[in-house]
Structures are given as C-alpha cells and as structure tokens.
Amino acid sequence: MTPYSPPLRDITFVLRELAGLDEIAGLPGFEDATSDVVQSVLDEAGRIASQVLAPLNQTGDQQGIRRENGTVKTPDGWRQAYRTLTEGNWIGLSCPQEFGGMGLPGVVDAAVSEMWQAANMAFSLCPMLTQGAINAIRTCGDEALQAKYLPRLVSGEWAGTMNLSEAAAGSDLGAIRTKAVRKDGHYLVSGQKIFITYGDHDLTENIIHLVLARTPDAPVGVKGISLFAVPKMLIGDDGKTIRRNDVQCLSLEHKLGIHASPTAVLSFGEKEGAIGFLIGDENRGLEYMFVMMNHARLNVGLQGLAIAERAYQQARAYAQERIQGRPIGCSAPSAIVDHPDVRRMLMGMKAEIEAMRALAYLAAAALDRAQAHPLPAERDAAKRYAELLNPIVKGWCTERGFEIASTGVQIHGGTGYIESTGAAQHLRDARITTIYEGTTGIQANDLINRKILKDGGLTLDRSLDDAGKTARELAQHDDPILQDIGNALNRAVGDAHRASRWLQDVAAEDPRQAAAAGVPLLLLLGTVLGGHEMARAARLAVIRAAETDTDQGFYRTKLKTAWHYAEAILPRSSGLLGTIIRGSRTVMVLDREEL
Amino acid sequence: MTPYSPPLRDITFVLRELAGLDEIAGLPGFEDATSDVVQSVLDEAGRIASQVLAPLNQTGDQQGIRRENGTVKTPDGWRQAYRTLTEGNWIGLSCPQEFGGMGLPGVVDAAVSEMWQAANMAFSLCPMLTQGAINAIRTCGDEALQAKYLPRLVSGEWAGTMNLSEAAAGSDLGAIRTKAVRKDGHYLVSGQKIFITYGDHDLTENIIHLVLARTPDAPVGVKGISLFAVPKMLIGDDGKTIRRNDVQCLSLEHKLGIHASPTAVLSFGEKEGAIGFLIGDENRGLEYMFVMMNHARLNVGLQGLAIAERAYQQARAYAQERIQGRPIGCSAPSAIVDHPDVRRMLMGMKAEIEAMRALAYLAAAALDRAQAHPLPAERDAAKRYAELLNPIVKGWCTERGFEIASTGVQIHGGTGYIESTGAAQHLRDARITTIYEGTTGIQANDLINRKILKDGGLTLDRSLDDAGKTARELAQHDDPILQDIGNALNRAVGDAHRASRWLQDVAAEDPRQAAAAGVPLLLLLGTVLGGHEMARAARLAVIRAAETDTDQGFYRTKLKTAWHYAEAILPRSSGLLGTIIRGSRTVMVLDREEL
Known part of the structure; x- marks a missing residue:
C-alpha cells in the first residue's frame, strides 16, 4: 500500500x-x-x-x-x-x-x-x-x-451507467442497433451493450442504465438515436424496487488495469424485453448523451491528472529514500533524487501536473459560469471556452497522465516493474484514460471541427491572445524568472497561433490533412494553455509572496516550478508545430496495402 | 493468438x-x-x-x-x-x-x-x-x-545468466557485497542477487551464472569487483554434471510483463558456499561484464524494435479489418485505417520502426567491423562508432518501442485494453526494456560522459557530419521528395550539432546541467541518426527503383516512409533542443524537500 x-x-x-x-x-x-x-x-x-x-x-x-x-x-x-x-x-x-x-x-x-x-x-x-x-x-x-x-x-442509493458502445458501434455511435419499441407508456429495449463501466456490482440496490437505442422508425445514423433510462430493478409507484428488469450481465472483461472496476457486457431484453423510459424526446439521444459525456470527459481528464499526481507522489517518496550511487557534486552515496536525471523526471512530472490541474479546474469553472452567470453574454463566452477546453483537458491530461505514470515506473527502476511496488498499477490504470469516453483521436476531431473551425478560430484565438498578453507583460517584468517565463510563453503562443492559422488554411482544401494534425494540435494547445496558467500562477506567486509573510515556501516553489515548465516543457511546442504543418501532408501518402 | x-x-x-x-x-x-x-x-x-x-x-x-x-x-x-x-x-x-x-x-x-x-x-x-x-x-x-x-x-545444452543486481546495488554496481573467497583452486561465492533473468528454469540441464562479487582484499567500489562463473550443477572432469552447487532460487517476481520469463532472487552459498571459477583476472569484473552488457544492451535495443514491429503488425491488421465510421472522403463506412488519425499513428509507427531497425543493425555491423576488419584504423573507428551507437540504440529504441506498443493499444480502442486481444501484452512486455541492462538515464550518462565528452565530441561530430553531407546532397537532388528529406534532415542535424556544442560548453562548468540533458540528448541523437539512415534508404530506393523492374512497390513505399519520417518525426529535434539548452538549467532549482 x-x-x-x-x-x-x-x-x-x-x-x-x-x-x-x-x-x-x-x-x-x-x-x-x-x-x-x-x-x-x-x-x-x-x-x-x-x-x-x-x-x-x-x-x-x-x-x-x-x-x-x-x-x-x-x-x-x-x-x-x-x-x-x-x-x-x-x-x-x-x-x-x-x-x-x-x-x-x-x-x-x-x-x-x-x-x-x-x-x-x-x-x-x-x-x-x-x-x-x-x-x-x-x-x-x-x-x-x-x-x-x-x-x-x-x-447514492442507486448508481448510474452509460450504455453507448456495441460490438459494431464504438467511436461511431451512428451504427448503434439496440432497439426500443414503445409499449404501454414505456419502451421495451433489446440489444447488447459492451464496455459498460460498473454495468453490474453490489454497491447499490439498483442501477439506472442510460441506454442509447433506436425506435423502429428512427432516421438512420446519429439522428435516430434516443436515450432511455433502464433500471436494473423495476420500481413501483411507491418508489420501492419490485423485481429484476430484463437486463443481464453476460460477462466481465479481463483488462490491463482498473481491475476492480467491473466492465460488463450487458444484454437487454433477452426474454420479455427490458422496460425503459424515454429521456426527453425521441431521436435527441446523442445530444443528451453529450451532456453526460462532457461531464465524463472532464472527469476523465481529471483522472489523467489524478493518476499522474499519485504516481508522482510515489516516485518522489521512492527517490527520496532509495540510496544509490554518488550523484555529481555529492561526496557520498545519496538518495537518487539528487541524480540530475531522476530530478529531471520528478521536476517535469511536478510541473506538468500543476499545469494540468490549472487547466482542468479552469474548464470546470467555465462550466459553472456558463450555467450560473447572470449575464447571457458572459454565459455564452464561458460556454464556448468550456467547450474549447473540454477535448483539450480530456486529451492532453490523459496522454500526459499516462506518460507521467510511466515515468513513475521508470524512477523506480527494476522495482517499478514488480507489481507489488504499486507503480505499475498506476500505469495500467492510466492506460484506459486516453481511450474511454472518446479516444484522443476523437477528442482531436471534436476540437478541430466543432471547437475551432466552426467559429472560425475565434474562441481559440481569444484564449491564445490572452496568453500572449500575459507573456508580453511578464517579459517586461522586473523579476528575471518572470521574464524568462514570459519569453518562453511568447514563443510557444506564437507556435500555437501559427498552428491555428495553418489549420484554418488547410481545412477547406484538404480536410484529411487537417484531421491528421488533430492530435498533435491538441497536445500543442494543452501544452501552451497549460503554460499560460503556469505563467499566471508564477506572477501571482510573486505578488502574493510580496504581500504576505506566510507561505513563502509555497510561492517560491510555485515560481520555480513554473520556470521549469516554461523552459523545459514549453519548447515542445516547436516540435509539435513542425509535425503539424510539415508532417500532416505525408500521413496519407501510402495506400493502405503499402503499410 | x-x-x-x-x-x-x-x-x-x-x-x-x-x-x-x-x-x-x-x-x-x-x-x-x-x-x-x-x-x-x-x-x-x-x-x-x-x-x-x-x-x-x-x-x-x-x-x-x-x-x-x-x-x-x-x-x-x-x-x-x-x-x-x-x-x-x-x-x-x-x-x-x-x-x-x-x-x-x-x-x-x-x-x-x-x-x-x-x-x-x-x-x-x-x-x-x-x-x-x-x-x-x-x-x-x-x-x-x-x-x-x-x-x-x-x-544450448546449458544456459547462461548475468548476476549483477543486489538489493542495495542496482544502477550502482560499486555497492555490490557478494563475496568470493579463494579455496582449492576455485572460489566460494556467497551473497544474494536479485532480478536474475532466467535465474532458474527447466529448459536446460545446467545454468552457468556469471556473478559479480568481491574478493576479501578487493579495493572498494567498482574497481574491486571480479567476475565468476558459478554453475547451477557442478561439473566433473568428464564434463558431466555431478551435483547441485550451493545456489538456490529463493523466489520469482510477479511482474508487469514478460510473465513467462523467470526473474529470480538467487542465493549463493547459504550452506557450504557456492563453487565458482574466476573469469580472467581479479578486480576486472566490471570491465568483463561490460562485454556482456554491451551485447545485452544492443539486444535490448533490438527488443524495443522487435516489440514495436509486433505491435505495429497487430494494430495494422486490426485497423484494416475494423469497420467504424465514415472517414473523410469515403462515401460509406470503412476500415479505420482510412481515418487520418489512425493512419497518422500507423504511419508514424512504421517510419520509426524502419529507422530503429537501420540504426540497430548499423550498431551490430560496426561491432563486426571492430572485431574483424584487417586494418587497425578501421577497427578502431568502427569500435568508436559502435560504442557511440550502443547507448543510443539501447535508449532510443526502447523508449520509442514502448511508446509504439502503447500506440498499438490506442489503435485498438477499448478492445486494446482487454487482455485477450494481446495488444496490452506488448505494452507490458516493452515496459521493462527502458529499465533493464541500464535504464535510459544510465544509457544517457554513458553516452554523454564516455561516448561524447571523453573524445571531445569527435566521434559524434563525425557521424553528424556524415548526416549533414547526406542532407546537403539530397537537398540538391532532382527528386522533390528527396529534396524535402534533405532539407528536413539538414534542419535536424543542425539541432543535433547545436546540442552537442552546448553539451561540451556546459559540461565543464556545470556537470549537473549536462547530466540533466542526457536523456533528451540521447533521444535527439536517436531521432536524427535514425533519420540519416532513413534518408540514405530513400536515396537508395530511388537508385534501385531506376535500376530494376522488380520490387518497385517496396522502393516506392520506402521512399514515402522516409519522407514521412523526415516531415513528421524529425521536427521533434527542435523541441528536444529547446528542452536541452533551456530546460536543463531549471532541473535542479528546487531543493529536494520542495518537490
């Protein structure tokens, strides 16, 4: 433990x-x-x-x-x-x-x-x-x-699930075949759903499955999907559970990680039909499911951050304890935390984790503003910003989270490869986060099409302009570390602007090239927008440290961590930019048989 | 299967x-x-x-x-x-x-x-x-x-093992405590060794353990280590096995991957002492072990390449089979291989695998020349080149191999996370390769200290100059794809040269900063030297395609794959360069307690 x-x-x-x-x-x-x-x-x-x-x-x-x-x-x-x-x-x-x-x-x-x-x-x-x-x-x-x-x-008396995937309908929900036929004020749902997280378990007396299915006359594709609530246990008018609904857990998957989370194959309506209740209107299921998915996507992004933090804490503890070798500048054998390469890993983990936390919380805060702000214009702006950040937080925090969990194993050396150490579990658990609730590729599609191209890059440009403004202000600051941060951020924001303009230029004439650039662009934007939050944090740390006598250690650490982010992490933007604007055009040059 | x-x-x-x-x-x-x-x-x-x-x-x-x-x-x-x-x-x-x-x-x-x-x-x-x-x-x-x-x-009647690690001596072999006391023309070895791959098994009737241990009067640290052959079964003068030596397998590790490879804790000499035979001279064990380790390191690099190839083949087959969604430009649902993001992943895997193969085989060929060339100057040059490539091939091919195995999981989507699919096994197996036979950090230390700084960067500069020469030649070629490749390689070689000069400038005044740059520098050099081989391959493909009617498909594919490597993979060098020359100075800015 x-x-x-x-x-x-x-x-x-x-x-x-x-x-x-x-x-x-x-x-x-x-x-x-x-x-x-x-x-x-x-x-x-x-x-x-x-x-x-x-x-x-x-x-x-x-x-x-x-x-x-x-x-x-x-x-x-x-x-x-x-x-x-x-x-x-x-x-x-x-x-x-x-x-x-x-x-x-x-x-x-x-x-x-x-x-x-x-x-x-x-x-x-x-x-x-x-x-x-x-x-x-x-x-x-x-x-x-x-x-x-x-x-x-x-x-929490009852639990809920999301039932989207079928064997032939994963990323493409338009291919869903589960049926729902109206009868006596409810629907009879039949079909098989796979990869249902917590599809069955003993934590609650009932489970409310939210199920995507088609009514008999529904249009083809995603426009013909409806959303149903299908309880595991049917409920009487008095609110008490009556009997099992016709929902069976056929099997549980043996997975790489999250071993204790049941991933079920669920069969609906094998016998008399599973009784389900329409949520909202027919054929608007996908729209409704997105409400759930956007919440889930933000939360999966938080999982990426969370596992990274856990892996970091464990690796840090090990590195501070484990005596091995004589680090440069040390006269005696010392804990491996003093070896520059181990420190590089820990420092990078810490800096990225703090950037991920900032961006993920910002996305959550934008949702709060979008929901509760009294001014419609503010609500609208917050909504657009939250929508822009949603795929970035999901994609970037999970990709980096997995990498950081893997770095946690690396810091442990051979010990990390032994299961009882626990570091490998973080890696195994983290590996699902870039896949479920939409793979990173799906997030990138969402980002470039619905969040950037759809509004002509307006929301993104606004975010990048904010970052550029911060960068220029910091570059003029008296504090030399803030200057460094400002200059580094300025370069990275420039890369992001160039990538955004390239995307908008290329999308109309060669949409496949634009699509091929999606994931590196998502990672570039995560890196840069996360860097903006670290720059803001650094400036605030300088301000707060001057205002107060308490917490000086925290503010000094924050400043230096942001410095490292700026100098060691932000330069990745130039590599990603090159891959985007040069590398995307060669992605499809082979015929599929030549691969 | x-x-x-x-x-x-x-x-x-x-x-x-x-x-x-x-x-x-x-x-x-x-x-x-x-x-x-x-x-x-x-x-x-x-x-x-x-x-x-x-x-x-x-x-x-x-x-x-x-x-x-x-x-x-x-x-x-x-x-x-x-x-x-x-x-x-x-x-x-x-x-x-x-x-x-x-x-x-x-x-x-x-x-x-x-x-x-x-x-x-x-x-x-x-x-x-x-x-x-x-x-x-x-x-x-x-x-x-x-x-x-x-x-x-x-x-193959008998198998061999390497016994280096002890509980308190992993990367730091100087801390080894296993003892060897001379007696009757042999030695009695006693101590405990961990992480012994194939430390015990039923494939052979005997196992010859090569064991690092100290004689009673040996100097402290790595200069007092000797190498012994300690057979599992003692052998009579007639060459037949007589009886068990005093070597016990105490336990086997439960690991993240390579489940079928026994990783043993071995105890030597718990009873009467394990009989061992000195190899070469006393106190030269580390030098001898490096002979074995260099072979093993090249082979672990090959493992990185190998698992990447296996993961690629499996992901490619899945992507060509799995129908999902309607890719851009397709009128009907199609295999996911036609989605640009999936193609991006496959194309990147293929390009990197071919570059890794080229560099790894080059390292093996250099060892052959170093051993067998009749001219001492050629032998010497080949030896230096092989020594330069050894940590790069080990570090770069395994880091990329793990990433590629992970991409193989990603292409499978949720199916990849299910163990029976087999994609996750590649990821689990690959994860050890960046750790055993010296972590990537250890390879990077070897690279910068013994392979670059020791000869003033001469061998590296020669390799980079070769790459630069190829780049300039290709940039002048009639073939526009070769021109692209030449230009891209030229930029990347420039980045590598800058990184090398920076290293040599900084190493004397701030060795910790140099050490902190080791891993990104190793990855940069792998990327660029691998890119050089892809550029050579592209030029040869153009030449061969013009010479012959056969194999046109192979040469065309090779050319395009090298093009993708140049445009999509080589740009990473600029990001790595930034991390090296800017990011290394902020690696140690926190006190260890501030992490």
Whole structure:
C-alpha cells in the first residue's frame, strides 16, 4: 500500500487564484459555497481520499472483481467505503439542493474528484458515472423522471451507467442497433451493450442504465438515436424496487488495469424485453448523451491528472529514500533524487501536473459560469471556452497522465516493474484514460471541427491572445524568472497561433490533412494553455509572496516550478508545430496495402 | 493468438543496403556468410519465429512461470520450442566454429534476434542471455574455462545468466557485497542477487551464472569487483554434471510483463558456499561484464524494435479489418485505417520502426567491423562508432518501442485494453526494456560522459557530419521528395550539432546541467541518426527503383516512409533542443524537500 497525500495547498491555490472560486461563489445558486464551507469540504474529501479510498487501491487491483451466483462482487472493503460516500452526501456535491444535493460549484466537485480518482480510480468511477447520469436526467429528463430517479441517484442509493458502445458501434455511435419499441407508456429495449463501466456490482440496490437505442422508425445514423433510462430493478409507484428488469450481465472483461472496476457486457431484453423510459424526446439521444459525456470527459481528464499526481507522489517518496550511487557534486552515496536525471523526471512530472490541474479546474469553472452567470453574454463566452477546453483537458491530461505514470515506473527502476511496488498499477490504470469516453483521436476531431473551425478560430484565438498578453507583460517584468517565463510563453503562443492559422488554411482544401494534425494540435494547445496558467500562477506567486509573510515556501516553489515548465516543457511546442504543418501532408501518402 | 510475419524484405534491405553486409561478409572469419547462406538463415529464422515462437507468446503470458517441487517450470510448449533452437544450432549463430558455432557476423544475429524477440520476447531472453555469457567467457576467460563451458553453452545444452543486481546495488554496481573467497583452486561465492533473468528454469540441464562479487582484499567500489562463473550443477572432469552447487532460487517476481520469463532472487552459498571459477583476472569484473552488457544492451535495443514491429503488425491488421465510421472522403463506412488519425499513428509507427531497425543493425555491423576488419584504423573507428551507437540504440529504441506498443493499444480502442486481444501484452512486455541492462538515464550518462565528452565530441561530430553531407546532397537532388528529406534532415542535424556544442560548453562548468540533458540528448541523437539512415534508404530506393523492374512497390513505399519520417518525426529535434539548452538549467532549482 502506498500512501496518498491530498495536494490541498496547490488545489486551494488553483481554485482561488486561477479558477476564480470566489467569483463563482458569488454567482446565483452557489451562495452556500462560502470560503469556510469549501475549505472544510476539501479537507474532509482529502481525508476520505487518503484514509478510506487510497488504502483499498492496491488490494482492489489484486482482488479484482468476481462473479458469484449471478452477482458481481466488488473487492473487500468497497461496500463500506461506498457507504462513507453516501453517508456524507458526496455524490450530490454539485447537485441542486432541491434534489438533495449540496449545491456547490462544479469546480469544487472537480477538486474533490481529483482527490478521489488519485486515491482509487477503479472505485471512483462508480460515483463519477452516477454523477453523469444525474446530469443527463437533470438536464434532459422531464419532471416525472427527475422525481423518480434523481433523489436516489443523488443520495447514492442507486448508481448510474452509460450504455453507448456495441460490438459494431464504438467511436461511431451512428451504427448503434439496440432497439426500443414503445409499449404501454414505456419502451421495451433489446440489444447488447459492451464496455459498460460498473454495468453490474453490489454497491447499490439498483442501477439506472442510460441506454442509447433506436425506435423502429428512427432516421438512420446519429439522428435516430434516443436515450432511455433502464433500471436494473423495476420500481413501483411507491418508489420501492419490485423485481429484476430484463437486463443481464453476460460477462466481465479481463483488462490491463482498473481491475476492480467491473466492465460488463450487458444484454437487454433477452426474454420479455427490458422496460425503459424515454429521456426527453425521441431521436435527441446523442445530444443528451453529450451532456453526460462532457461531464465524463472532464472527469476523465481529471483522472489523467489524478493518476499522474499519485504516481508522482510515489516516485518522489521512492527517490527520496532509495540510496544509490554518488550523484555529481555529492561526496557520498545519496538518495537518487539528487541524480540530475531522476530530478529531471520528478521536476517535469511536478510541473506538468500543476499545469494540468490549472487547466482542468479552469474548464470546470467555465462550466459553472456558463450555467450560473447572470449575464447571457458572459454565459455564452464561458460556454464556448468550456467547450474549447473540454477535448483539450480530456486529451492532453490523459496522454500526459499516462506518460507521467510511466515515468513513475521508470524512477523506480527494476522495482517499478514488480507489481507489488504499486507503480505499475498506476500505469495500467492510466492506460484506459486516453481511450474511454472518446479516444484522443476523437477528442482531436471534436476540437478541430466543432471547437475551432466552426467559429472560425475565434474562441481559440481569444484564449491564445490572452496568453500572449500575459507573456508580453511578464517579459517586461522586473523579476528575471518572470521574464524568462514570459519569453518562453511568447514563443510557444506564437507556435500555437501559427498552428491555428495553418489549420484554418488547410481545412477547406484538404480536410484529411487537417484531421491528421488533430492530435498533435491538441497536445500543442494543452501544452501552451497549460503554460499560460503556469505563467499566471508564477506572477501571482510573486505578488502574493510580496504581500504576505506566510507561505513563502509555497510561492517560491510555485515560481520555480513554473520556470521549469516554461523552459523545459514549453519548447515542445516547436516540435509539435513542425509535425503539424510539415508532417500532416505525408500521413496519407501510402495506400493502405503499402503499410 | 496474433500472427507474426517476419519483415524479411526490410530486414534484407537494411542488412545489404544500409549495414553493408556484403562488405562484412568479405572480412576475415566471415567467409561462410555467403549471400545464399544468409538468406536461408534469415528465412529459416523467420519461419521459427512465426511458426514456433509466436504461437507461444500469449499462452506463455497467460500461464506464466510456476515453481513446483523446487523446480521452475516454463509454460507449455517451451521446452519443445527450445529444442528447435538447439537442434538448429541457433544459439551459436555468431560464435566461432571452433566452439561449435556457425561463425556468422553479428549483424545477421541481430536480424535473427529481432525476429525472435518480436515473436516471443519472454522466451527469447533465454538464448539472448546465454549468448551474452558466451561472449564474456570467449573474450575474458582462459582456455580451460572456455573449453569447459563454451561448447555446451554454444550448443544450448546449458544456459547462461548475468548476476549483477543486489538489493542495495542496482544502477550502482560499486555497492555490490557478494563475496568470493579463494579455496582449492576455485572460489566460494556467497551473497544474494536479485532480478536474475532466467535465474532458474527447466529448459536446460545446467545454468552457468556469471556473478559479480568481491574478493576479501578487493579495493572498494567498482574497481574491486571480479567476475565468476558459478554453475547451477557442478561439473566433473568428464564434463558431466555431478551435483547441485550451493545456489538456490529463493523466489520469482510477479511482474508487469514478460510473465513467462523467470526473474529470480538467487542465493549463493547459504550452506557450504557456492563453487565458482574466476573469469580472467581479479578486480576486472566490471570491465568483463561490460562485454556482456554491451551485447545485452544492443539486444535490448533490438527488443524495443522487435516489440514495436509486433505491435505495429497487430494494430495494422486490426485497423484494416475494423469497420467504424465514415472517414473523410469515403462515401460509406470503412476500415479505420482510412481515418487520418489512425493512419497518422500507423504511419508514424512504421517510419520509426524502419529507422530503429537501420540504426540497430548499423550498431551490430560496426561491432563486426571492430572485431574483424584487417586494418587497425578501421577497427578502431568502427569500435568508436559502435560504442557511440550502443547507448543510443539501447535508449532510443526502447523508449520509442514502448511508446509504439502503447500506440498499438490506442489503435485498438477499448478492445486494446482487454487482455485477450494481446495488444496490452506488448505494452507490458516493452515496459521493462527502458529499465533493464541500464535504464535510459544510465544509457544517457554513458553516452554523454564516455561516448561524447571523453573524445571531445569527435566521434559524434563525425557521424553528424556524415548526416549533414547526406542532407546537403539530397537537398540538391532532382527528386522533390528527396529534396524535402534533405532539407528536413539538414534542419535536424543542425539541432543535433547545436546540442552537442552546448553539451561540451556546459559540461565543464556545470556537470549537473549536462547530466540533466542526457536523456533528451540521447533521444535527439536517436531521432536524427535514425533519420540519416532513413534518408540514405530513400536515396537508395530511388537508385534501385531506376535500376530494376522488380520490387518497385517496396522502393516506392520506402521512399514515402522516409519522407514521412523526415516531415513528421524529425521536427521533434527542435523541441528536444529547446528542452536541452533551456530546460536543463531549471532541473535542479528546487531543493529536494520542495518537490
């Protein structure tokens, strides 16, 4: 078992100084998010993460999930840990109070989610999916449906799932074949769904499956998909469960990682038909599912950040303990943390993690503003910004998160390759994050088509202009480190602007070339926008350090970490730019048979 | 089970056109390496790889290794597969005929090794380590020792191992504590060794452990280490095994990957002392071990290449089969290989694999020249070049190999995360290659200190000058693709030259900064020198295509693949250069407690 120490100081800094928590707390609906409340929520969430969830992470991985007598058993201790969440009303943290939630901003939920995913990702997928189901029903379901399902989902008595994939319909949801036929005020759903996370388990008495399916006369493709709530246990008018619905868990997957998270093949309607309830209108299922997916995508981005933080903490502890060799400039054998190459790895991990945290929380804060700001223009701007950041946070934080988890193994040397060390589990767990809820390629498609090209690059340019402004201001600052950061950011923003212009030039005449550039462009933008947040953090650190006597250590560390990000991480932008503008045109030069 | 198809066409191209096999076959000692012999060796090795070893790869992973009644059992079918190797005299492929080998050049062995590691890395570690032991005994042992051990190691009747690591001595071999006390013409060895690959198994009747240990009066540190041959079974004067030596396998590690390769904790001399025989002179053990390690490092580099090729083949097959979505420009749903982002991944894998193959074989060819060239100056130049390439091939091919194996998972989407698919095994297996036989950080230290700084950058500059010359020639060529390649290579070589000069400037005044730049510099040099080989390949492809009517498809594909390497992969050099010259100075800015 490796400990997890919630990085509360940096979390609080990012929430308050970068993501604008105080301003968000002033928006209508978030009145309860006082400074005291937020701090005690974070403290308690951190305590649960480190004391309840983290100790179950490795044992969960080792035990995995078992099927016994038709039920799916979670590992030892998981039911009790789940009760801790429900007793504290944690699942409803950001749900309105009318449904039993705590009504806190989503950005606070993001911070809590980071800690829980870091502590135990396989476990925390369960509440994460329930929150997604809550969002979808809240946003798209009618009042009756909301009254029926929301209170028990919010309380955590019931769990929720997302049922999208079928054997022949993964990234392409237009190919979905699951059927839903109207009958007696509900629908009979039949078909098979795969890769259903927490598709069956013993943590709750009921599971509400949100299922994409087609009605008989639906248009072909994505325009003919509807969304249904299909409970595992049917519910009577009194709200009590009556009997099993016709939903079977056929099998569980044996996966590379997240061994304790049940990934199920679910069969709907093998016998009499699974009873389901339409959410919203027919044929708008994909639109509704996106509500859930966008939440899930932000949260998967947070998983990338979270596992990176966990892997970093473990590697740091090992590097500070493990005596090996005589580092340059040391007169005696010393801990490997003093070897420049080990330090390079740790420093890079730390810098990227802090940038990822800043960008992910910013995306969550933008969603809060988009939802709650009183001014329509502000809501609209926040919505566009949140939509731009969504695929970047999902794609960039997970790609980097996996790489950082792998670096964590590397720092351990041969010990990292031994499973009992625990470092390899982070790598295995992290590997799914670039795949589920839309692969990085799917995120990149979303980014270039719906988030950049659709508005002529306006939202992106605005973000990059902001970054460029920060860069120029810092380059003029008295502090030489801030100058360095400003100059480095300026170069990187220039690269990002060039890539954006190239994309817009090339997209019309050669859309395949534009598509081929999607992933490197996503990574470039993550690197640069994350770098902007680190630059802002550095400037604030200088300001705060001058204002106060406390926390000098934190601010000095933040400044230097941002410096390293600027000098060691931001230069990647030039390599990515080259790959984008030169390398995209040679992606399709071979016939597929020549590969 | 996923098939493996030996890439014989590219292997032959690289051997003949880039690595200079014909010239090597003309060197003294390699007279038997006629064109026909080499081709039939490669064909037969490819057949064994695809038909004998590849089918056991996934079952081996699933069964793993078992301890039963004090013996270590390999998975089903392994003993039979091993017999195929010994019956064909494959282990002695590049050993002199006087010891029963085939006397072929090492570069041919490298090609064979690539295929076997690709087919089944966990299995092929066994002959690889035996070959390393053969090299060490051949190079450093006296005649009696050679006569005693070499014939049966070469025949494969016995296997060999490397015993370096101890609990407190991993990367730092100076910390080794295993003792060896002289007695009656041999030594009694006692101590515990960890991470011993194939430390115990049932494939051979005996195992010759090469063990680093200290004699009682040895100097401290690496200068007091001696090398011993410690057989598992003691051998009588008639060459027959008599009884167990005092060597115990205490346990086997449960690892992330290479499940079927036994990684043992070995205890020497728990009872009466393990009888060992000094190899060469006392206190020269580290020097001798490097003979073995350099062989092993080249071979681990080949493993990186090999797993990348295997992962590529599997991902390509999946991408050509799996129908999903409607790619841009396609009127109907199509295989995912036609999606630009999937093509980007496959194209990048293919281009890097071919560059890795070229550089790895070049390193093997340089070793052949260093050993067999009649002119001392040529031998010396080849030796320096081989020594420069050794850490680059080990570090770069394994880092890229892991990344490519991970990309193979990504192309499979959710299916790749399911263990039965087999893509995840490649990722798990590949993960050890950047760690064992010296981590990438250790390779980078070797590269900058012993291979670059020690000779004032002379050997490196010569290699880069060669690359620059090729670049300028291609930039002047009539063929527009060769021009592109030449221009791209020229930029990248410029980056490498700048990095090399920076290293030499900074090393004297700030060695920690130089050390911090080691890994990115290693990756930069791998990228650029690999790019040089791809540029040479492209030029040769144009020449050969003009000369002949056959193989036009291969040459056209090679040219375009090299083009993609130049345009999409080489631009990484600018990002790496920035990280090196700007980022290295901020690596150590935090105190270790501030991390």
